[in-house]
Amino acid sequence: MKKSIKSKSQIYLNSVVISWFSVAVVSQIIFATYVILFYGKATLSGHSEYWNKILPHGYVNGEVIGNLVVGLHLFLAAVIIVGGPLQLITKIRNRFRKFHRWNGRIFIFTAYVLSITGLTMVWGRGAVGGLAQHISISINAILIIIAATMTIFFAVRRNIKIHSSWAIRLYLLVNGVWFFRVGLFFWLFVNNGPYGYDPKTFQGPFLTFLSISQYSIPLILFELYLFAKRKNIAILNYSASFILFLFILIIAIGSYSISTSLWFPMMAE
Numbered sequence: 001m002k003k004s005i006k007s008k009s010q011i012y013l014n015s016v017v018i019s020w021f022s023v024a025v026v027s028q029i030i031f032a033t034y035v036i037l038f039y040g041k042a043t044l045s046g047h048s049e050y051w052n053k054i055l056p057h058g059y060v061n062g063e064v065i066g067n068l069v070v071g072l073h074l075f076l077a078a079v080i081i082v083g084g085p086l087q088l089i090t091k092i093r094n095r096f097r098k099f100h101r102w103n104g105r106i107f108i109f110t111a112y113v114l115s116i117t118g119l120t121m122v123w124g125r126g127a128v129g130g131l132a133q134h135i136s137i138s139i140n141a142i143l144i145i146i147a148a149t150m151t152i153f154f155a156v157r158r159n160i161k162i163h164s165s166w167a168i169r170l171y172l173l174v175n176g177v178w179f180f181r182v183g184l185f186f187w188l189f190v191n192n193g194p195y196g197y198d199p200k201t202f203q204g205p206f207l208t209f210l211s212i213s214q215y216s217i218p219l220i221l222f223e224l225y226l227f228a229k230r231k232n233i234a235i236l237n238y239s240a241s242f243i244l245f246l247f248i249l250i251i252a253i254g255s256y257s258i259s260t261s262l263w264f265p266m267m268a269e
């Protein structure tokens, strides 16, 4: 088979994308470990009320169904954060096809359930933040449902190229909640504390911006990457690489900040 020769700028862009993915996966593994250790330990030790150290609306005494919904949301959060990268790693996908299919089915099912339980929590039980943030995360949920449906649709039709693009969009969308947390702690780190929002009400222009950015910026960057790949013009490849490089820095700083000040301490609780 004829192998296409990649230009220097394409090699550069691919390396930046791989670096981005590697940094993101390390941070997501820490996030998943925190979810498993903190919420898992609290639940298994019979102290679900400890969820409320982080989630003000997490556990409500006597509300069995509502608490089960939150518990399911937290359990599936860990499943999806771990399952996502496993779907996207080419070597795993090519060598373990059966695993890819099963993990994919679990991933899609989990994405639907997380979105539906998330919507129930925001609009039924209440969540931190204001109306703008609630609308924004609900749009994230709807986009997850659309991307999950498109991902299966093209997998069933064996249109692997379009299936892969939708699978990446789905991965970015389900990680919106992770982007939000890492983005917030990057902001806290560079401003040396809260700025642009009220930490008591957890509302303000910066948080509204962040709640929209948590899914729109990753999606825009992905479309930019696809565009650069399609056009294959050196200046475009270098510009996309530079923007992605800045994004890596934000994720690395934000992940360091949230891990040391929240995730690691809560794992040890």
Ligand code: HEM
Residues within 6 Å of the ligand: 035, 054, 055, 056, 057, 058, 073, 074, 076, 077, 078, 080, 081, 111, 114, 115, 117, 118, 119, 121, 122, 126, 127, 128, 137, 138, 140, 141, 144, 173, 174, 175, 177, 181
């Ligand atoms: C699909 C991927 C999602 C994952 C991996 C995920 C993960 C999580 C995690 C880990 C928490 C606990 C918070 C923490 O300890 O930092 C949480 C809480 C929560 N999630 Fe999700 N979530 C997802 C989607 C959604 C969606 C789409 C919505 C809304 C439509 C949502 C609504 C909520 C709410 C309301 C809480 C409780 C926060 C509060 O008390 O204000 N989640 N989620």
